Amino acid sequence: MKFIDEFRRSDLAQALISRINQRSRTSVRFMEFCGGHTVTIFRYGIRQLMPPTIEMVSGPGCPVCVTPNADLDKAIAMAGVPGVIIATFGDMFKVPGSRSSLQQANADGADVRMVYSALDAIQMARDNPDRSVVFLGIGFETTAPTVAASILQAQEQRVTNYRVLSMHKLCPPAIRAILDSGEVRLQGLVCPGHVSAVTGSRAWEFVARDYDIPCGVSGFEPLDILQCIAMLVDQVESGRSEVEIAYSRGVKAEGNAEALKLMDRVFEPAPADWRGVGGIAGSGLKIRDEYGEFDAERAFPIEVGAPIEHAGCICGEILRGVSTPLDCALFGTACTPQCPVGPCMVSSEGTCAAYYGYGGAVGG
Amino acid sequence: MCLAVPVLIKSIDGREAEAEIGGVSRRVSLWLTPEARVGDYVLVHTGYAINVLDQEEAEETLRLLEEIAALNGDEG
């Protein structure tokens, strides 16, 4: 497969691993923000290959993981509204909310269906004219423009029973909040790859500039991650703090203007709650009034009870990079992929799921 | 985040395209990449192309990595 296989070449991986091991002198902690990067790192056992000077810590870049219980409870409640079909990405299906999950709601008689794309949800709306299809808008800047486009398409095609429940979030404010908290000291940031394809690498310049932290934008193949780590090591050893791109085939400094335009046309920034981090101003996306007819919040205003956080679950601390799953008393015992307590264990990109599935203590 | 896969655009029909990867075909939306042309590779995320891939940059990156490998060979 083109643009995939070449970036898994083991000879080039060995070369980068050697280089990193040769050049890394200073003890550093690098954070990979994005859940997809966590998966690549664990899947290819990259931590094992790093010199003892490099510590890797995972960040909150898993949109499923950072969706707070209150939001999930709202989506589950909406599933109970008569006539509503919930269309969701597979990732959200099993995440436990305060009392239930979408999967559980489906088993209890609600109509919850998995889709691969918002376009499938629009089709579902066309196929079921007497029902309301509510699409759960989860994801960062990679996904939000696609959902924005879907709203514009629904408008164009006059599909009036298509609605979106926007739980979209923006990454830069979250990164800023974590760095401002001072809780975790970082000497390098592996910046999200496909978010950057949309926002451009310049979205991370504030990290290098305001916090003096080296940044590298990485892709999702092992060579991308290794090249990114090599770049960060070089920056650290030469005392630089810049934003470099280790995914130049997919990311440019300026990003995708059309995608940003559409996202801005349909959504506006709003406050949002991130699990583990709390409220962050301007970190969420709300559907603009102009497109209000597609806003599920307007169509189905729902009050849900106060969210219940599960005792002992330290997903929040793990998302902030302060703890690892191995620090959690529930990890692997009360909390497993079969019966997860928190989203980090059930999301396929959650840090806990990665540790569990790929043997974090041993293999990750 | 986020699963996006490089696919080859085989044909375009308005703002939709037929795209292929490894012998598997799917329709993708070009709403976010109106500049995409037949023969381009695009990154597809949840049914939408989010960016056109830069093939020259890909080759440049591989060349760079091969250089590093060669240098390592000399040093090692």
Place this chain on the structure above:
Amino acid sequence: MEDRILLAHGSGGRLAHELVERTFVVALDNPMLSRLDDSAVAEFNGRLAFTTDSYVVSPISFPGGDIGRLAVCGTVNDLAMSGAKPLYLSLAFIIEEGLPLNDLKQVVDSVALTAREAGVSIVTGDTKVVHRGSADRLFINTAGIGIIGEGVDISGSNARPGDKVLLSGTIGDHGMAVLSVREGLSFSTTLESDCAPLNAMVADMLNACSDIRCLRDPTRGGLATTLNELAGQSGVSIRIDEGSIPVREEVRAACEMLGLDPLYIANEGKLVAIVPSGHADRVLQAIRDNPCGRGASVIGEVGAENPGRVVMNTGIGSSRIVDMLTGDPLPRIC
């Protein structure tokens, strides 16, 4: 006859008898079944292998097969994995009211064809029809009986350190072929299910080596789950090599698109064999000589440290744990 299945077809009355005689018996054509007694009767000499399975695949027809073929292959293969020669199958249908008769006939024809291919007979059966909405078009339950030859001792608990792990061919074909026609996830591909009876291959393997330790077909849960089961049952560890696991390009591509891992995708025409290392080459050749085993390879070996654990060498010089499947492999976006 009606062109759709009605509740009356399952009630034991005239319509039900017509269905059995005109559709099932005609297609499945064998003396034991034609007697239409309440039980099939046969004589056996030796150890019996006995298995049961239910089939609820949706959609019931997919590239490369249908629920009928799947039912025969699944049952035959379960028997073959114990080293048994499969002989007789039972076949019970639970049909959703309203299923077009032609759809049922197609499934029965598939059953008949596959049974002939595998050299087994369907000797007894049952039909029930349930209200619309109570079954997803068609469910099938089977049971199967086979005979195990003298001295054959194949079990998931027999693996020993030093044994080699063989895989008979590409993984992920069946699961991805089914996903390709499932609503909401459709993508077009020439991928077909690998659904096939493996009893002839196993017979050849047993001729090549009388000391095969384990055989298992990696169905639901995929290769990863099967290897974990074997490692657990035998109290050993298994180390595999990512580069040696054959995967069709289309399966890899479809998995990339949906965020799935071929290691966890179902196969219906493949087997894993654990054999003493000295016999690995002979057994591998026996597999490769069979049309279903062309892509066979040695994928790893059995070790003693960390019993129950499956570890994979990644090809960039690292290794990682391969866990069992937990839950359904849901396509992800993130």
